[in-house]
Amino acid sequence: MARLLIVHHTPSPNVAAMFEAVVDGATTDEIEGVEVVRKAALAATPTDALQADGYILGTPANLGMMSGALKVFFDTIYYPCLDDTRGRPYGLYVHGNNDTTGAIRGIESxxxxxxxxxxxATVSVTGEPTKEDLEACWNLGATVAASLMA
Structure with a gap:
């Protein structure tokens, strides 16, 4: 069975709503043969990343950057995963109060x-997520999970 790892930092109701929509999409009944594992960014380990076949990353944009928690995840897994996870699929959602550009640029790098x-496509939301934003999050979850179906 394929494994999808959702690594998230969810400190606010807006990011939590996006996270829940992503999870709902990834776990919809149409997705078969994919185990969805949810890990807070500060709890996710290199082993979690190595055991995953794909990833969804979620973060607020703090002062124009990804959250420190997601940065810690990347700092922890980067070298252990560098050679063994190449080519694996991922998706990204980011929430900011007024801008997400720097956070997205840092994560993409x-x-x-x-x-x-x-x-x-990355889901980037500023302000309170709309119904359309949450649908985009659902689609992100479903698309990444579907990419792992055998």
Whole structure:
């Protein structure tokens, strides 16, 4: 069975709503043969990343950057995963109060170094997520999970 690892930092109701929509999409009944593992960014380990076949990353944009928690995840897994996770699919959702550009740029730089392959558009939301934003999050979860179906 394929394993999808959702690594998230969910400190606010807005990011929590996006996270829940992503999980709902990834675990929809149409997705078969994919185990969805949810880990807070500070709890996720290199072993978690190595055992996953794909990834969804979620973070708030703090002061124009990804959360410190997601950065710690990347710092922890980067070298242990560098050679063994190349080519694996990923998706990304980011929430900011007014801008997410720097956070997205930083994350894309790291996953490019890891050799991960984005399989769907990044969901970037500023302010309170709309119904359309949450649908985009659901689609992100479903798309990344579906990319892992045998």
């Amino acid at each position: 790291i996953v490019t170094g890891l050799g991960w392959q984005r399989v769907t």
